[in-house]
Amino acid sequence: MMMANTIRPEPSTKTGERLLDVKGLTIEIETRNGPATIVDGIDLHVGKGETLGIVGESGCGKSLTMLSMMRLLPNKIRVTKGEANFAGRDLQTMSNSELRKVRGGDVGFIFQDPMTSLNPVMRIGQQLAEPLIYHRGMSKAQARKRAGELLRLVGIPGAEERLDAYPHELSGGMRQRVMIAIGLACNPQLLIADEPTTALDVTIQAQIVDLVKDLRDKLGMSVVWITHDLALIAGLVDRINVLYAGTVVEDAPVDALFANPSHPYTQGLLASIPKLSDERSIRLSSIGGTPPEPGRRPKGCPFAPRCPLVESICHDSVPSLEGLSQNGSHRVACFVAQRKLEAA
């Protein structure tokens, strides 16, 4: 399978054509002490053909935002405010049957854990065929043929024979490839990959990242890749959103983010990536403290309690996401970083 010659069209970030546009999405969870806000008015957008990386530590609301956007979460977790527009239509207000057409049809998902995200009692081929029959109205025979093609596309050896295998007969890496094939089955416009490599070992991780990259370039879709591993996606994504406690704290093109990380949280994340050049005796850098629990968010900047650069204003008011660069493509929500820019 040669893909070396595929030329990837320039993502339409600049033209501003947004495939996914999340505005002020607020998500609450019902607890014994009443509702607690977990995601507080998040704004995100993904351009046509663009690849967005969403980065942040565990529990900062990365997956939650994506899942609740598609209304895939249990009743205890609710979107209380905001909208999530996909191709101009609000996913929060559309009917269940319309939403079902978007799920799997226009938006494909790859989940975190390939070991448990496939139905253990259904053959691979059938699980692949399901969305094709349902969304594309294919016959069983057509769907099976296409399922075989999809397995070949994601690089599963002996694809046709594998159609009759059950998930437990495949390795983790193979299962994740099957998940990707299922996510891609209906040629979605948007692929949401929710930490798809977390459960895999490092060599397989790189293979999966490269695979998605290839497929994206070939199929021309937009991708949202959720991860806590900045280094892993550096070569894959166009733009990165850094999430902290349910808000975007920095939004930047990938190169600008690595060259000039502006939010102290982003700086901390980047500093915590071990480098080969480091002395062995050096302790790995980490950010002290833990993210605020839902319902116990500080009044000011959510990162203030852990921030090395904290000032008095940070405890009182919440910084908004403001443009740092000329064209506004690099934005940060931090008083200190914004003031530095003004001073310069």
Added chain:
Amino acid sequence: MSVVPMTDTAVEIEPPVSLWRDAWHRLRRNKLAVFGLAVVVILAFTAVFGPYLTPYDFLSQDLNSRNLAPSLSHLFGTDDLGRDVFSRVVYGTRTAFLVAIVVTFIAVVIGVTLGALAGFFGGWLDRIVMWLTDMTMSIPNLLLVVVINASLKSPITSWMESRYLATLNPLYRETIWVDFLLVFGSMALISWPPYARLVRAQVLSIRSRPYITAAQALGLTNRIILMRYVVPNALGPLIVAVSAGLGTAMVLESAFSFLGVGVNPPTPSWGNMISDGLRVWQHYPHLLAAPAAVLGLASVAFSFLGDGLNDALNPRGAK
């Protein structure tokens, strides 16, 4: 950029081993389960073909040879009307299987439907179903069946009689079906709650598994998710329960026949044979021993099979 490894050559692919085939291999290694399965198969065969193979009709009386001890011409002897006990036991197998299968089938359909809906959708539906389940289980089984049979049987029978007189349709003469209907209905009524509870508990745990979210993310409807993703994954424990439940239903039917609220004579049922035999067991023990032994054997076989299936389908729980 060609990162997708395509190693088409020399890839060894084993034939797919399904979960069921795996379970079958494990079941075959379990001696008790194989014994149980063998007995169940023999009994099932007897239930289907037995009546064509017996030397005597189960109804034919021979008043010259009453209460005979077991011999070569009458394997289990004869009863007080000179009927061949072996033939009656064989025919009773048919009754037992018919009752067990129909009752378990109805109970499973009701139980799985209610349990799956309650577990999957939760909320008020769940509360109503669980309330129904608890209520049904709180009424003593025997009492409920006795009340249903005692109170409904004669009105239905007399209604059928009046319909027959009015229409002369011979269908209304077949009161044996009233018997079966009442027995099936009342037994199914008391048998479904355990299935509903089991399936609900299974569904509750399956509902939160990632592959259900994955199926929802594929845009599949709740109906498809429930029928293709949730229920099949809940089948293992259900199969075990059904296997044990078939045995229980046979014992239950015998108990009701014994009490006179089950299948009525002259249709042979192990229960009413035991009941008859009990009256004369000091003089003719074979009349009690034959049906009781077969009932015991059937019950034990189903329970061994159920245990074996349990180990085979839940390998992690097995030694």
